[in-house]
Amino acid sequence: MGMVGTVGLVLHPQRDSRKAIDTILRWAGDKGATVIGLPDEVGRIDCTAVAVDTATLVDRADLLVGLGGDGTMLRTMRLIAGRPTPILGVNLGKLGFLAEIDVDELADTLSAIDAHAYTIEPRMAIRCSVSGVDVTAFNDIALVRIPGDGLAAVSVTPAGSPFVRYAADAVIVATSTGSTAYSFSAGGPIVSPRVEAVLVVAAAAHSSFNRALVLPADEDVTLHVLPTSGRLAVEVDGAVVAHLCPGESVTVTAWPGAAKVVRLGTTFYERARRKLRVGGSAEAD
Incomplete structure:
Protein backbone atom coordinates (compact mmCIF):
# COMPACT_ATOMS: atom_id res chain seq x y z
CA MET A 1 0.00 0.00 0.00
CA THR A 119 15.36 9.95 1.58
CA ILE A 120 14.72 12.57 4.26
CA GLU A 121 17.00 15.53 4.97
CA PRO A 122 16.20 16.80 8.49
CA ARG A 123 16.30 20.59 8.80
CA MET A 124 16.99 22.40 12.05
CA ALA A 125 15.01 25.48 13.08
CA ILE A 126 15.68 28.21 15.62
CA ARG A 127 13.17 29.71 18.01
CA CYS A 128 12.75 32.69 20.30
CA SER A 129 10.08 34.65 22.12
CA VAL A 130 9.74 38.31 21.18
CA SER A 131 7.10 40.73 22.48
CA GLY A 132 5.36 37.76 24.09
CA VAL A 133 5.07 35.83 20.83
CA ASP A 134 6.93 32.59 20.09
CA VAL A 135 8.48 32.57 16.61
CA THR A 136 10.23 29.88 14.56
CA ALA A 137 12.69 30.37 11.70
CA PHE A 138 14.35 27.90 9.37
CA ASN A 139 16.75 30.46 7.85
CA ASP A 140 17.45 33.16 10.39
CA ILE A 141 16.39 35.54 13.11
CA ALA A 142 18.02 38.95 12.71
CA LEU A 143 18.13 42.20 14.66
CA VAL A 144 18.29 44.85 11.96
CA ARG A 145 18.92 48.59 12.16
CA ILE A 146 16.15 50.91 11.03
CA PRO A 147 17.43 53.61 8.67
CA GLY A 148 17.81 56.86 10.57
CA ASP A 149 17.70 55.20 14.01
CA GLY A 150 21.39 54.40 14.44
CA LEU A 151 23.41 51.21 14.35
CA ALA A 152 22.49 47.84 15.78
CA ALA A 153 24.61 47.70 18.95
CA VAL A 154 24.15 44.19 20.30
CA SER A 155 25.96 42.02 22.83
CA VAL A 156 26.19 38.29 22.09
CA THR A 157 26.09 35.83 25.00
CA PRO A 158 26.32 32.14 24.06
CA ALA A 159 25.62 29.56 26.78
CA GLY A 160 25.44 32.30 29.43
CA SER A 161 28.98 33.52 28.75
CA PRO A 162 29.31 37.11 27.41
CA PHE A 163 31.51 37.02 24.32
CA VAL A 164 31.35 40.00 21.96
CA ARG A 165 29.61 43.31 21.32
CA TYR A 166 28.83 44.21 17.74
CA ALA A 167 27.97 47.57 16.23
CA ALA A 168 26.61 46.68 12.81
CA ASP A 169 23.81 47.05 10.30
CA ALA A 170 22.37 43.78 11.61
CA VAL A 171 23.20 40.84 13.85
CA ILE A 172 22.00 37.59 12.33
CA VAL A 173 21.42 34.26 14.05
CA ALA A 174 21.18 31.63 11.32
CA THR A 175 20.73 27.90 10.91
CA SER A 176 22.83 25.80 8.57
CA THR A 177 19.92 26.13 6.11
CA GLY A 178 20.17 29.90 6.45
CA SER A 179 23.93 29.90 5.91
CA THR A 180 23.28 30.47 2.19
CA ALA A 181 20.83 33.34 2.79
CA TYR A 182 21.25 36.62 4.73
CA SER A 183 24.20 35.19 6.68
CA PHE A 184 26.04 34.42 3.44
CA SER A 185 25.53 37.94 2.10
CA ALA A 186 27.04 39.26 5.34
CA GLY A 187 30.19 37.16 4.88
CA GLY A 188 29.22 34.09 6.90
CA PRO A 189 30.37 30.56 6.03
CA ILE A 190 28.50 28.05 3.89
CA VAL A 191 27.43 25.19 6.16
CA SER A 192 26.00 21.84 5.09
CA PRO A 193 22.42 21.34 6.36
CA ARG A 194 23.62 18.06 7.86
CA VAL A 195 25.55 20.12 10.43
CA GLU A 196 23.33 21.14 13.34
CA ALA A 197 24.93 24.48 14.11
CA VAL A 198 23.85 28.01 14.98
CA LEU A 199 25.68 30.87 13.26
CA VAL A 200 25.96 34.41 14.61
CA VAL A 201 27.02 36.89 11.93
CA ALA A 202 27.29 40.67 11.99
CA ALA A 203 26.39 42.47 8.77
CA ALA A 204 28.72 45.40 8.00
CA ALA A 205 30.28 45.38 11.47
CA HIS A 206 31.81 48.69 12.58
CA SER A 207 34.64 47.10 14.57
CA SER A 208 37.92 45.30 14.12
CA PHE A 209 36.24 42.03 15.18
CA ASN A 210 33.80 41.05 12.46
CA ARG A 211 34.07 37.27 12.49
CA ALA A 212 31.11 34.90 12.57
CA LEU A 213 30.52 32.57 15.50
CA VAL A 214 29.59 28.92 14.98
CA LEU A 215 27.81 27.45 18.00
CA PRO A 216 26.56 23.94 18.77
CA ALA A 217 22.83 23.30 18.67
CA ASP A 218 22.65 22.62 22.43
CA GLU A 219 23.81 26.15 23.36
CA ASP A 220 21.33 29.03 23.58
CA VAL A 221 22.49 32.46 22.48
CA THR A 222 21.17 35.73 23.91
CA LEU A 223 21.23 38.98 21.96
CA HIS A 224 20.96 42.08 24.16
CA VAL A 225 20.29 45.50 22.65
CA LEU A 226 22.81 47.90 24.16
CA PRO A 227 22.07 51.46 25.37
CA THR A 228 23.96 52.91 22.39
CA SER A 229 21.79 51.06 19.88
CA GLY A 230 19.00 52.42 17.80
CA ARG A 231 15.59 50.79 17.74
CA LEU A 232 15.87 47.47 15.88
CA ALA A 233 13.56 45.42 13.70
CA VAL A 234 13.29 41.71 14.47
CA GLU A 235 13.20 39.77 11.20
CA VAL A 236 12.16 36.11 11.12
CA ASP A 237 13.01 34.46 7.79
CA GLY A 238 13.02 37.92 6.26
CA ALA A 239 9.69 39.16 7.67
CA VAL A 240 9.56 41.86 10.35
CA VAL A 241 7.62 40.50 13.34
CA ALA A 242 8.49 42.97 16.12
CA HIS A 243 10.86 45.72 17.25
CA LEU A 244 13.34 45.91 20.13
CA CYS A 245 14.55 48.96 22.01
CA PRO A 246 17.76 49.44 24.00
CA GLY A 247 17.70 47.29 27.14
CA GLU A 248 15.63 44.52 25.58
CA SER A 249 16.91 41.10 24.56
CA VAL A 250 16.00 37.83 22.87
CA THR A 251 17.31 34.33 23.53
CA VAL A 252 17.52 32.05 20.51
CA THR A 253 17.43 28.27 20.87
CA ALA A 254 17.95 25.53 18.29
CA TRP A 255 15.28 23.01 17.33
CA PRO A 256 17.06 20.09 15.64
CA GLY A 257 15.17 18.07 13.03
CA ALA A 258 12.16 20.38 13.05
CA ALA A 259 11.26 19.66 9.41
CA LYS A 260 11.75 16.70 7.06
CA VAL A 261 12.61 17.64 3.47
CA VAL A 262 12.32 15.06 0.68
CA ARG A 263 15.47 14.31 -1.31
Whole structure:
Protein backbone atom coordinates (compact mmCIF):
# COMPACT_ATOMS: atom_id res chain seq x y z
CA MET A 1 0.00 0.00 0.00
CA GLY A 2 1.27 3.50 -0.85
CA MET A 3 2.13 5.97 1.87
CA VAL A 4 0.38 9.00 0.35
CA GLY A 5 -3.37 9.08 0.93
CA THR A 6 -3.63 12.85 1.29
CA VAL A 7 -1.48 15.48 -0.43
CA GLY A 8 -1.39 18.93 1.15
CA LEU A 9 -0.64 21.98 -1.00
CA VAL A 10 1.13 25.21 -0.05
CA LEU A 11 1.20 27.72 -2.91
CA HIS A 12 3.32 30.71 -3.86
CA PRO A 13 1.08 33.80 -3.62
CA GLN A 14 1.78 34.95 -7.18
CA ARG A 15 3.50 32.37 -9.38
CA ASP A 16 1.44 30.30 -11.80
CA SER A 17 0.95 26.87 -10.18
CA ARG A 18 -1.80 25.62 -12.53
CA LYS A 19 0.35 23.01 -14.33
CA ALA A 20 1.74 21.63 -11.07
CA ILE A 21 -1.69 21.44 -9.43
CA ASP A 22 -3.23 19.73 -12.46
CA THR A 23 -0.41 17.16 -12.35
CA ILE A 24 -0.98 16.51 -8.64
CA LEU A 25 -4.75 16.19 -9.10
CA ARG A 26 -4.35 13.72 -11.97
CA TRP A 27 -1.89 11.65 -9.98
CA ALA A 28 -4.15 11.70 -6.92
CA GLY A 29 -7.18 10.73 -9.01
CA ASP A 30 -5.35 7.68 -10.37
CA LYS A 31 -4.28 6.66 -6.87
CA GLY A 32 -7.54 7.40 -5.08
CA ALA A 33 -5.79 10.05 -2.98
CA THR A 34 -7.18 13.35 -1.69
CA VAL A 35 -5.66 16.78 -2.37
CA ILE A 36 -6.18 19.54 0.21
CA GLY A 37 -5.06 23.14 0.53
CA LEU A 38 -5.71 26.40 2.32
CA PRO A 39 -8.91 28.24 1.27
CA ASP A 40 -7.25 31.50 0.19
CA GLU A 41 -4.75 29.57 -1.93
CA VAL A 42 -6.73 26.82 -3.69
CA GLY A 43 -9.74 29.14 -3.78
CA ARG A 44 -8.10 31.41 -6.34
CA ILE A 45 -7.60 28.47 -8.72
CA ASP A 46 -10.49 26.60 -10.30
CA CYS A 47 -9.58 23.08 -9.15
CA THR A 48 -10.95 20.14 -7.19
CA ALA A 49 -8.57 20.41 -4.25
CA VAL A 50 -10.48 20.47 -0.95
CA ALA A 51 -10.17 23.73 1.00
CA VAL A 52 -9.32 23.17 4.68
CA ASP A 53 -8.03 25.28 7.55
CA THR A 54 -4.39 25.26 8.62
CA ALA A 55 -4.87 22.81 11.49
CA THR A 56 -6.63 20.30 9.22
CA LEU A 57 -3.99 20.68 6.53
CA VAL A 58 -1.25 19.90 9.03
CA ASP A 59 -3.13 17.02 10.66
CA ARG A 60 -4.35 15.24 7.52
CA ALA A 61 -1.52 15.58 5.00
CA ASP A 62 0.71 12.54 4.47
CA LEU A 63 2.88 14.71 2.23
CA LEU A 64 3.10 18.51 1.98
CA VAL A 65 4.04 19.93 -1.41
CA GLY A 66 5.38 23.48 -1.53
CA LEU A 67 4.84 25.00 -4.99
CA GLY A 68 7.04 28.04 -5.54
CA GLY A 69 10.57 28.72 -4.37
CA ASP A 70 12.58 28.88 -1.18
CA GLY A 71 10.18 31.35 0.44
CA THR A 72 7.27 28.99 -0.10
CA MET A 73 9.34 26.10 1.24
CA LEU A 74 10.24 28.07 4.37
CA ARG A 75 6.57 28.81 4.98
CA THR A 76 5.68 25.15 4.43
CA MET A 77 8.37 24.09 6.90
CA ARG A 78 7.10 26.52 9.52
CA LEU A 79 3.54 25.21 9.07
CA ILE A 80 4.56 21.60 9.70
CA ALA A 81 7.43 22.20 12.16
CA GLY A 82 7.81 19.43 14.71
CA ARG A 83 5.85 16.83 12.75
CA PRO A 84 7.27 13.88 10.81
CA THR A 85 5.34 14.75 7.61
CA PRO A 86 7.72 14.89 4.62
CA ILE A 87 7.88 18.08 2.56
CA LEU A 88 8.48 18.17 -1.20
CA GLY A 89 9.61 21.41 -2.81
CA VAL A 90 8.71 22.08 -6.45
CA ASN A 91 10.41 24.91 -8.36
CA LEU A 92 8.11 27.42 -10.04
CA GLY A 93 10.68 29.79 -11.42
CA LYS A 94 14.28 30.42 -10.40
CA LEU A 95 16.39 27.68 -8.86
CA GLY A 96 16.34 27.47 -5.07
CA PHE A 97 18.19 25.61 -2.35
CA LEU A 98 15.21 23.87 -0.79
CA ALA A 99 13.04 22.83 -3.73
CA GLU A 100 14.00 19.40 -5.06
CA ILE A 101 12.32 19.09 -8.47
CA ASP A 102 10.80 20.93 -11.43
CA VAL A 103 7.15 20.57 -12.44
CA ASP A 104 7.93 18.11 -15.26
CA GLU A 105 9.31 15.65 -12.69
CA LEU A 106 6.32 15.90 -10.37
CA ALA A 107 4.24 12.85 -11.33
CA ASP A 108 7.19 10.44 -11.21
CA THR A 109 8.36 11.97 -7.94
CA LEU A 110 4.96 11.53 -6.28
CA SER A 111 4.99 7.86 -7.32
CA ALA A 112 8.50 7.44 -5.91
CA ILE A 113 7.46 8.98 -2.60
CA ASP A 114 4.33 6.83 -2.52
CA ALA A 115 6.60 3.79 -2.93
CA HIS A 116 8.94 5.02 -0.14
CA ALA A 117 11.76 5.50 -2.70
CA TYR A 118 13.19 8.70 -1.26
CA THR A 119 15.36 9.95 1.58
CA ILE A 120 14.72 12.57 4.26
CA GLU A 121 17.00 15.53 4.97
CA PRO A 122 16.20 16.80 8.49
CA ARG A 123 16.30 20.59 8.80
CA MET A 124 16.99 22.40 12.05
CA ALA A 125 15.01 25.48 13.08
CA ILE A 126 15.68 28.21 15.62
CA ARG A 127 13.17 29.71 18.01
CA CYS A 128 12.75 32.69 20.30
CA SER A 129 10.08 34.65 22.12
CA VAL A 130 9.74 38.31 21.18
CA SER A 131 7.10 40.73 22.48
CA GLY A 132 5.36 37.76 24.09
CA VAL A 133 5.07 35.83 20.83
CA ASP A 134 6.93 32.59 20.09
CA VAL A 135 8.48 32.57 16.61
CA THR A 136 10.23 29.88 14.56
CA ALA A 137 12.69 30.37 11.70
CA PHE A 138 14.35 27.90 9.37
CA ASN A 139 16.75 30.46 7.85
CA ASP A 140 17.45 33.16 10.39
CA ILE A 141 16.39 35.54 13.11
CA ALA A 142 18.02 38.95 12.71
CA LEU A 143 18.13 42.20 14.66
CA VAL A 144 18.29 44.85 11.96
CA ARG A 145 18.92 48.59 12.16
CA ILE A 146 16.15 50.91 11.03
CA PRO A 147 17.43 53.61 8.67
CA GLY A 148 17.81 56.86 10.57
CA ASP A 149 17.70 55.20 14.01
CA GLY A 150 21.39 54.40 14.44
CA LEU A 151 23.41 51.21 14.35
CA ALA A 152 22.49 47.84 15.78
CA ALA A 153 24.61 47.70 18.95
CA VAL A 154 24.15 44.19 20.30
CA SER A 155 25.96 42.02 22.83
CA VAL A 156 26.19 38.29 22.09
CA THR A 157 26.09 35.83 25.00
CA PRO A 158 26.32 32.14 24.06
CA ALA A 159 25.62 29.56 26.78
CA GLY A 160 25.44 32.30 29.43
CA SER A 161 28.98 33.52 28.75
CA PRO A 162 29.31 37.11 27.41
CA PHE A 163 31.51 37.02 24.32
CA VAL A 164 31.35 40.00 21.96
CA ARG A 165 29.61 43.31 21.32
CA TYR A 166 28.83 44.21 17.74
CA ALA A 167 27.97 47.57 16.23
CA ALA A 168 26.61 46.68 12.81
CA ASP A 169 23.81 47.05 10.30
CA ALA A 170 22.37 43.78 11.61
CA VAL A 171 23.20 40.84 13.85
CA ILE A 172 22.00 37.59 12.33
CA VAL A 173 21.42 34.26 14.05
CA ALA A 174 21.18 31.63 11.32
CA THR A 175 20.73 27.90 10.91
CA SER A 176 22.83 25.80 8.57
CA THR A 177 19.92 26.13 6.11
CA GLY A 178 20.17 29.90 6.45
CA SER A 179 23.93 29.90 5.91
CA THR A 180 23.28 30.47 2.19
CA ALA A 181 20.83 33.34 2.79
CA TYR A 182 21.25 36.62 4.73
CA SER A 183 24.20 35.19 6.68
CA PHE A 184 26.04 34.42 3.44
CA SER A 185 25.53 37.94 2.10
CA ALA A 186 27.04 39.26 5.34
CA GLY A 187 30.19 37.16 4.88
CA GLY A 188 29.22 34.09 6.90
CA PRO A 189 30.37 30.56 6.03
CA ILE A 190 28.50 28.05 3.89
CA VAL A 191 27.43 25.19 6.16
CA SER A 192 26.00 21.84 5.09
CA PRO A 193 22.42 21.34 6.36
CA ARG A 194 23.62 18.06 7.86
CA VAL A 195 25.55 20.12 10.43
CA GLU A 196 23.33 21.14 13.34
CA ALA A 197 24.93 24.48 14.11
CA VAL A 198 23.85 28.01 14.98
CA LEU A 199 25.68 30.87 13.26
CA VAL A 200 25.96 34.41 14.61
CA VAL A 201 27.02 36.89 11.93
CA ALA A 202 27.29 40.67 11.99
CA ALA A 203 26.39 42.47 8.77
CA ALA A 204 28.72 45.40 8.00
CA ALA A 205 30.28 45.38 11.47
CA HIS A 206 31.81 48.69 12.58
CA SER A 207 34.64 47.10 14.57
CA SER A 208 37.92 45.30 14.12
CA PHE A 209 36.24 42.03 15.18
CA ASN A 210 33.80 41.05 12.46
CA ARG A 211 34.07 37.27 12.49
CA ALA A 212 31.11 34.90 12.57
CA LEU A 213 30.52 32.57 15.50
CA VAL A 214 29.59 28.92 14.98
CA LEU A 215 27.81 27.45 18.00
CA PRO A 216 26.56 23.94 18.77
CA ALA A 217 22.83 23.30 18.67
CA ASP A 218 22.65 22.62 22.43
CA GLU A 219 23.81 26.15 23.36
CA ASP A 220 21.33 29.03 23.58
CA VAL A 221 22.49 32.46 22.48
CA THR A 222 21.17 35.73 23.91
CA LEU A 223 21.23 38.98 21.96
CA HIS A 224 20.96 42.08 24.16
CA VAL A 225 20.29 45.50 22.65
CA LEU A 226 22.81 47.90 24.16
CA PRO A 227 22.07 51.46 25.37
CA THR A 228 23.96 52.91 22.39
CA SER A 229 21.79 51.06 19.88
CA GLY A 230 19.00 52.42 17.80
CA ARG A 231 15.59 50.79 17.74
CA LEU A 232 15.87 47.47 15.88
CA ALA A 233 13.56 45.42 13.70
CA VAL A 234 13.29 41.71 14.47
CA GLU A 235 13.20 39.77 11.20
CA VAL A 236 12.16 36.11 11.12
CA ASP A 237 13.01 34.46 7.79
CA GLY A 238 13.02 37.92 6.26
CA ALA A 239 9.69 39.16 7.67
CA VAL A 240 9.56 41.86 10.35
CA VAL A 241 7.62 40.50 13.34
CA ALA A 242 8.49 42.97 16.12
CA HIS A 243 10.86 45.72 17.25
CA LEU A 244 13.34 45.91 20.13
CA CYS A 245 14.55 48.96 22.01
CA PRO A 246 17.76 49.44 24.00
CA GLY A 247 17.70 47.29 27.14
CA GLU A 248 15.63 44.52 25.58
CA SER A 249 16.91 41.10 24.56
CA VAL A 250 16.00 37.83 22.87
CA THR A 251 17.31 34.33 23.53
CA VAL A 252 17.52 32.05 20.51
CA THR A 253 17.43 28.27 20.87
CA ALA A 254 17.95 25.53 18.29
CA TRP A 255 15.28 23.01 17.33
CA PRO A 256 17.06 20.09 15.64
CA GLY A 257 15.17 18.07 13.03
CA ALA A 258 12.16 20.38 13.05
CA ALA A 259 11.26 19.66 9.41
CA LYS A 260 11.75 16.70 7.06
CA VAL A 261 12.61 17.64 3.47
CA VAL A 262 12.32 15.06 0.68
CA ARG A 263 15.47 14.31 -1.31
CA LEU A 264 15.74 12.10 -4.38
CA GLY A 265 19.42 12.23 -5.27
CA THR A 266 20.54 15.87 -5.50
CA THR A 267 23.19 17.05 -3.05
CA PHE A 268 23.49 20.28 -1.12
CA TYR A 269 26.81 21.00 -2.85
CA GLU A 270 25.30 20.63 -6.33
CA ARG A 271 22.49 23.01 -5.43
CA ALA A 272 24.89 25.49 -3.80
CA ARG A 273 27.25 25.52 -6.79
CA ARG A 274 24.39 26.24 -9.19
CA LYS A 275 22.59 28.79 -7.05
CA LEU A 276 25.70 30.70 -5.92
CA ARG A 277 27.51 30.23 -9.25
CA VAL A 278 30.54 28.88 -7.44
CA GLY A 279 33.52 28.65 -9.74
CA GLY A 280 36.89 29.32 -8.25
CA SER A 281 40.05 31.30 -8.72
CA ALA A 282 41.48 31.65 -12.21
CA GLU A 283 44.85 31.02 -10.59
CA ALA A 284 43.72 27.47 -9.83
CA ASP A 285 43.22 26.61 -13.52
